[in-house]
Amino acid sequence: MEIGWIETTIGALFATVILTLWLSRGSGWLEPRFWRNAAVVSSLIMTGILVYLTIDSLNQIREGSARVPAYTVINRTIGLKRDYEKRRDIPVIGEEVGFFGKIWSEEEAYALVNKGKMTLQSRNCMDCHTLLGNGAYFAPDLTRAWLDPKWETMVKGMTGKATKEEAMAEWLQHPNRYPTFVRRMPNLGLTEEEAKALVAFLKWMSAIDTNGFPDRFAGAQ
Amino acid sequence: MTQAVPQGKLYESQKLALWYFWVALALFGAQVLFGLLAAWQYLDPNFLYGKLNFVTNRMLHINAMIVWLLLGFMGGVYWFLPLELGREVVGIRLARFAFFTLIAAVGIVVLVYLLVQYGPGNAFTLWFITEGREYIEAPRWADFGIVAVMTVFLYNVVATALKAKRITGVVAVLMFDLVALAGLYTAGMHYTPNISMDQYFWWWVVHLWVEATWEVLVGSIMAMALMHLLGTPRRIVETWLYLEVALVFGTGILGLGHHYFWIGTPEYWLGLGGFFSALEPIPLVAMVVHAVYDAGVHRMQTVNQPALFWAIAQAFGNFIGAGVWGFMQTLPQINLYSHGTQLAPAHGHLAFFGAYVTAILTVIYMALHQVRRPELPRFDSKLWKWAFVLMVVSIFGMSAAMTVAGFTQTMVERAIGGSTWQAYIDAQQHPWFQNGMVWRFVFGVFFLVSYLVLLWDVATIGKGEAKVPKEVGAHD
Numbered sequence: 001m002e003i004g005w006i007e008t009t010i011g012a013l014f015a016t017v018i019l020t021l022w023l024s025r026g027s028g029w030l031e032p033r034f035w036r037n038a039a040v041v042s043s044l045i046m047t048g049i050l051v052y053l054t055i056d057s058l059n060q061i062r063e064g065s066a067r068v069p070a071y072t073v074i075n076r077t078i079g080l081k082r083d084y085e086k087r088r089d090i091p092v093i094g095e096e097v098g099f100f101g102k103i104w105s106e107e108e109a110y111a112l113v114n115k116g117k118m119t120l121q122s123r124n125c126m127d128c129h130t131l132l133g134n135g136a137y138f139a140p141d142l143t144r145a146w147l148d149p150k151w152e153t154m155v156k157g158m159t160g161k162a163t164k165e166e167a168m169a170e171w172l173q174h175p176n177r178y179p180t181f182v183r184r185m186p187n188l189g190l191t192e193e194e195a196k197a198l199v200a201f202l203k204w205m206s207a208i209d210t211n212g213f214p215d216r217f218a219g220a221q
Numbered sequence: 222m223t224q225a226v227p228q229g230k231l232y233e234s235q236k237l238a239l240w241y242f243w244v245a246l247a248l249f250g251a252q253v254l255f256g257l258l259a260a261w262q263y264l265d266p267n268f269l270y271g272k273l274n275f276v277t278n279r280m281l282h283i284n285a286m287i288v289w290l291l292l293g294f295m296g297g298v299y300w301f302l303p304l305e306l307g308r309e310v311v312g313i314r315l316a317r318f319a320f321f322t323l324i325a326a327v328g329i330v331v332l333v334y335l336l337v338q339y340g341p342g343n344a345f346t347l348w349f350i351t352e353g354r355e356y357i358e359a360p361r362w363a364d365f366g367i368v369a370v371m372t373v374f375l376y377n378v379v380a381t382a383l384k385a386k387r388i389t390g391v392v393a394v395l396m397f398d399l400v401a402l403a404g405l406y407t408a409g410m411h412y413t414p415n416i417s418m419d420q421y422f423w424w425w426v427v428h429l430w431v432e433a434t435w436e437v438l439v440g441s442i443m444a445m446a447l448m449h450l451l452g453t454p455r456r457i458v459e460t461w462l463y464l465e466v467a468l469v470f471g472t473g474i475l476g477l478g479h480h481y482f483w484i485g486t487p488e489y490w491l492g493l494g495g496f497f498s499a500l501e502p503i504p505l506v507a508m509v510v511h512a513v514y515d516a517g518v519h520r521m522q523t524v525n526q527p528a529l530f531w532a533i534a535q536a537f538g539n540f541i542g543a544g545v546w547g548f549m550q551t552l553p554q555i556n557l558y559s560h561g562t563q564l565a566p567a568h569g570h571l572a573f574f575g576a577y578v579t580a581i582l583t584v585i586y587m588a589l590h591q592v593r594r595p596e597l598p599r600f601d602s603k604l605w606k607w608a609f610v611l612m613v614v615s616i617f618g619m620s621a622a623m624t625v626a627g628f629t630q631t632m633v634e635r636a637i638g639g640s641t642w643q644a645y646i647d648a649q650q651h652p653w654f655q656n657g658m659v660w661r662f663v664f665g666v667f668f669l670v671s672y673l674v675l676l677w678d679v680a681t682i683g684k685g686e687a688k689v690p691k692e693v694g695a696h697d
Contacts, residue, residue, distance in 0.1 A: 005492030016471060032390065032456060035463035039394075042471030050474055053489075054421075060487050061417040068417050068485050114414040119342030121353030121412075127276040132420060132484045133561035135355050137630075138263070138275045140645040141561050143483075150642040176271070181646050183266040186274045194342045205416055211491065213483035214640035215557050 012049055016042045067209040071109040074099045074200050078207045080147065080220035088212025089220045099203070100165055100196060109200070116201025119194040128185070131205070133213060139185065144217045146199075146206035154180065168202070169195040231592065232303040234310035237317060239592065241296030242585050244324060246676065248289035249578075251331075253665075253672050255282040260665045263658040277338050280351070280358050281331065286573065287356065287431075288327055293581030294438055295374055298395065300588050301445035302378065305392060306385040312377045319373040326366045330359060347412060354419070356427050357409040364410045371403035390459035394466055395441045398434055405430040417485030424480045432543075433473040439580045440465045443535060446583055450528055451515055461511060468504035476501045479551050483560060491553045498551040502544030512536030524598060527605040527682070528586040531579050534613060538575020546571050546620070558635040563657065564627030571620040585679065593683030604678040611671035618664030626657030 020041045024034040064070040069091075077094035096103065104112060120126075126135035129142050151164045158178045161167040171178055172195040175185035190198065259278040262268055302310055310316065333350055340346030347353070348361045359367065379396055382388045388396075408425035444462045447453045478494025512533050523529045546568040550559040590600040630648045638644025648654055 005489040005496070008489070008493060009496050012475070030460070032460045032463060035460055035467055036390070038467035039463045039470065042467045043474070046471060046474035050477065053493075057421065057481070057486050057490075058418065061415070061421065061485050063415050067487070068415065071414075110414070115342055117414040117416065117419075118344070118347070118412075122342045122346035122351070123339050124276050124280060124351055124353045124358065126353065126355040127279045127358070130561040131416060134420060134423075134480075134484070135561075136276075136279050137561065137563055137566065138259075138279070140642045141640055144640070145642075148642045180642075181649075183649075184270065186271055186276070188339060191341075197342065201414075208417060208485045210483045210485055211488055213557060213560065214635060216639050218641045219639050 008049065008053075012045055016045050019045070069093060069204065069207045070106070071113045071204055072104065072106055073207045074109055074113070074203050075103050078146065078203065080144070080217055082216075082221055086212075089215070089217060090209060090212075091207045093207060099200065100163075112197050112200040113204050115194065115197035116199070116204075119190065119198045120201060123188045123190070132208075132210060138183065141214065142202060142205070143210065143214060144206045146203040147218060149218055150180070165196075165199050165203075168199045172198055232309050233313045234299045234303045234316070235588070235591070237313065237320065238296040238300035238588065240320060241292045241299065242581075242588065245289040245292040245296060245581065246585070246679065248285045248292065248327075250672060250676070252282055252285035252289060253669050255279075255285065257662070257665045257669060260658070260662045264662055273335075274338075277334060281334055283356055284330075284334075284358060290435070290573070290577045290581065292323075293577070293584070294435070294442065296588075297442040297446075297581065297584040298374075298378065298438075300584060301442065301449075302381060302392075304449070305389060305445055306381055306387055308381065308385045310377055311380040311384050312373070315373055316377055319370045322366065323370050326363055330363050333360070334358075344412070354409070354423055356431075357423070361410065364406070368403055368406055368410075371399070371406065375399040375403055389455070391441050391444050391462060394437065394462055398437045398441065402430065402434045402438065405434060420484040421481070421486065424477060428477045428480055429474070432476075433469060436469050436473070436543075436576065437466055439535075439577055440469070442584060443532065443580055446528070446532065446580075446587060447515070450523055450525060450532060450583075450587060451519055453515060461507075464507065465504050468500075468507070472497050472500040472503065479553075479556070482553050482556055495552050499548065501551075502540065502548055505540040505544040508536045509540045525587055525590050525600045527601070527609070527678075528583050528590070530605075530609055531583040531586060534609070535575065535579035535583060538571070538579050538613075540575075542568065542571030542573070542575035542620075546624075559627065559631045560635075562627040562630035562635065563623045563654075564631065567620045567623035567627055570616060570623065574616045582675075586682075589679065589682060597683065600683060602678055602682040604674060605682060608671050608675035608678050611667060611674060615664045615667035615671055619661050619668065622657045622660035622664060624657075626654045626661070629653040629657065 016038075020034070020038045023037045023041065027033045059065070061068045073093055075096050075098055077097050079092045079094060080089045081092045082088075083090050120131075125131070125142070128136050128139040130137065131142050133141060133143060146164075151168055155171050155178065156162075156164065156167040159167045159170040161170055169192065173190050173192065174187060176187045255278045258269070258273070259275055259282055262270075262275045262278065299310065299316065337350055340350040350360055351358045352360060352364075357364075375396070378392070378399060382392050382396065405425055408422045408429075409427075411422070413419050440462055444458045448455060448458055474497075475493055476498040478490040479498040481490035481494055513536075516529065516533055519529075521529070546564075550556055550564050550568065586600075586605075590597070594600065629651050633651050633654075634640060634644045634648035638647055
């Protein structure tokens, strides 16, 4: 379903004004009654539109939709491609490559990403990092963390691991051991299982269509 | 039915309000202290590293703020409600019980934050340690407590209005707003692995709750305050309040869309969010116009000078902090690069201070006048001016410093660097950014000083002043 935002906006404002004027027949625009009606009408109309759009939005951001991929996306390669018509980067999901050396079933992938999200919340990641641009600003944005070149160019070498996911999991368990900046991430006591799950969550998150944010991540072509 | 309180005496509800104010002021101090620790960690990352990390300081900084502002609002309502309705608040014992329960719960949560800090990645942690979602980190058990306390609060307002058989426009707005206040908070009380959905409803708490229902709540409180402070006629105050509600909800509900640009939600939010949030400053401009007019009519004089000045600061602070600094980064074309930079806390600091802190201080000074020297024709001190000027200057200083840092991040990290880990580091090490962080800390120290001056003034104003001059030669 496509909703034009201009039509919605004009419709909402028009309906608010007309309904307020109709309900306030007989009183001047400086009287309390006029603005009481305006307050009630605008609140109700805007709330109604919000509820309607919420239902539509939730359908579009359900996991497995076009905008938010299924959790099994962790089995595949993920990249970014410039959409020159829309002038923004969109995630591209490629071939099956496995994750930590195996292909995860639907249930397994869900369990892993779910564990990753729980780990993220239990360690308050958002009070240092930003995710999808929201959070604190003491540490880097994690929106496209899985696609960050630094894992390959720096962390893999530091940790001596063969794959990116192993390097990330090792780094997350001992961030204080592998400093990358004057500000070091504290060791938050992640278990190996939690670290793996967190990497899965980050990989899955990097495949969400965020309307092009952040723009030209790592110079996406 | 009405229980009139003799001149110079307080309603029970007002005595309770004072408790709310004292605890609010104490938590204000905690907010400043943890904010300062977090700000220092930008300059010296090894300070308390591994013991009291930035993550914990920052969480305590923002959570202390939410709780103290809420306590301040509740205190404000308990202060004015009996005056508004001409009778004691119903269920005052329930209100007292809710107050002490809330304080105990806050104490437990803070101790857990400080001593435990984090837990394993499972549901237990989310229920009993932290929910780990910026601004709504409170563990789930505490969430239920907050909603319960809000419900008691709502009940008291409604029951008092019904008992008094008097529902003024202000009280009607207040009642509907409190329903939304208790209701919207529950939107943040669920868990989902899907971060897009998580963020979708997270914003119902962080935008609709804080920006819309708090804004209307503070509007109702300021409406009651203005009637007492400047004697503004009820008809005018209530018309303005309705106008504000119409504009705040009319623009703010869909203005929520400016948070839905980049979290995975459909593209129509770019247009809707951009448009409605561009309208959001309008009610704030209207308030500034009104405040300037009101103050001009009274030639900047009232019986309570500090309250008048904080009320004017509220109108301007709300407009500049929420309106101007918000609008600066609200359009998607700009936000694509400014999102997730220090511009957000620059806006946050100015807006929370301008819209809410100033309002609560207005009410506290009005309450102090009633408590200390109701007979004094002029409630004034020298100290409050110092606190006022220093606090306003330091909050602007902090925000200006973060704005410079934020622009640096917008350019170096987001626009040029492609937002990678390395681009982040490059921006953080840029001299403009680093100077910004230094100045943020310096103004943070000024803010702490101004907080202490304010505290001293609140503790002493009205005490030990010369008595109302008696007639020369009068005998006792």
